[in-house]
Amino acid sequence: MFIRFALLFVLALAFCEGAENATISKNILGIGRMQSVAVSGRLICQGSPASNIKLKLYENEILFDRLMEEGRSDSNGQFRLSGSKREITSIDPKLNIYHKCNYNGLCYRKFTIKIPKDFVNTGSQPERTYDIGTLNLANRYSGESTDCIN
Missing domain, CATH: 2.60.40.3330 (Immunoglobulin-like)
Known part of the structure; x- marks a missing residue:
């Protein structure tokens, strides 16, 4: 159950369009170039x-x-x-x-x-x-x- 929640959280950050969350996801996950x-x-x-x-x-x-x-x-x-x-x-x-x-x-x-x-x-x-x-x-x-x- 915890793994599913963690995966869902990471995916939400990665695809979120909000300015703060998008910045967090790009920096933590290394998304983008x-x-x-x-x-x-x-x-x-x-x-x-x-x-x-x-x-x-x-x-x-x-x-x-x-x-x-x-x-x-x-x-x-x-x-x-x-x-x-x-x-x-x-x-x-x-x-x-x-x-x-x-x-x-x-x-x-x-x-x-x-x-x-x-x-x-x-x-x-x-x-x-x-x-x-x-x-x-x-x-x-x-x-x-x-x-x-x-």
Whole structure:
């Protein structure tokens, strides 16, 4: 009877779609494959380097996005972030950029850049880096919002 209960519990974890249980089952049971991604670029604000800009690399999840790495742009506005995650399906990475270029509010302007699937690879170290190029934070971007809790 105990063996049946244990087997049922393990199977429930393995096939559960809830965020916490799915993470537990992937980590304990080793389900899925390790995948990694990297993104780089340069940020400017009206022609000057945008230094110390907060950047977060996430795996886009159904309920709660999972932070893979967080960083800031350097004195030249340049950055590079990378991260990895064990997942059954292909990971869906995105980069969130939080800044105050041309903005005097209490919160931050925020926009998201989705990273193409071509730049996701198997393994814990990324093989290629998605270069977003140079972005002027003074511009308005599709889906841009304000964020006070970043």
